[in-house]
Amino acid sequence: PDECPLAACVNILAPCRSVYRWQGKVENTTEIPLLIKTTRACYAALAARLLQLHPYEVPEIIAVPLVAGLPAYLTWVATEVLSSP
Template identity: 75%
Template structure:
C-alpha cells in the first residue's frame, strides 16, 4: 500500500474546517491537520500577492488520491487550489495500517 501526505491551503479557518470534515466524512482522508495561519507570497495573474492562508496536511492512500483530488478541487473556492501529494516513504506501521483502514477506496 502506498501512503500520501497531501498539502493544500485554504483561504480561512471556516473553509479549512469544511474541507477537512468533508474529506474525512467521505473517507477520502484518514486525518486532516489544520495548521496555524501562514503568509503565502506568490504571483497570480501577473500580480504579486500576499495572502494569509490555513495549511492543511491530509493523510491518505494512493488508491484514494484521485477521488480526494477531484473532491478537493470541486469543493475548494480557489480557481486553482494548491493540491500537492508527497509519498510517505516510512511511518509507524500501526499508524499506516490505521490510515488505510479508514478509506472506502472510491
C-alpha cells in the same frame, strides 16, 4: 470527512502568509495549510473532491510520498480511507 471518508485525518495548521504572483500581480495573502493523510489509491478521488470544495480556481493540491511510517498507523490510515478499487 464523515460522509465519504477520502482521507484518514487532516491537520489544519496555523494560518500562514503566502506570497505568489497571480495574473501578473504579487499576492500576499493569509492561507491555512492542510496536511491530509490518505492512500495512493484514494488520492485522485480526494483531489477531485478538494477541487470541488476549494474556492480557488487553481488550488495548491500536491502530494508527497511516505517512505516509512509506524506500521499500526499506516494500517489505520488504510482501513479508515474508503479504498476505491
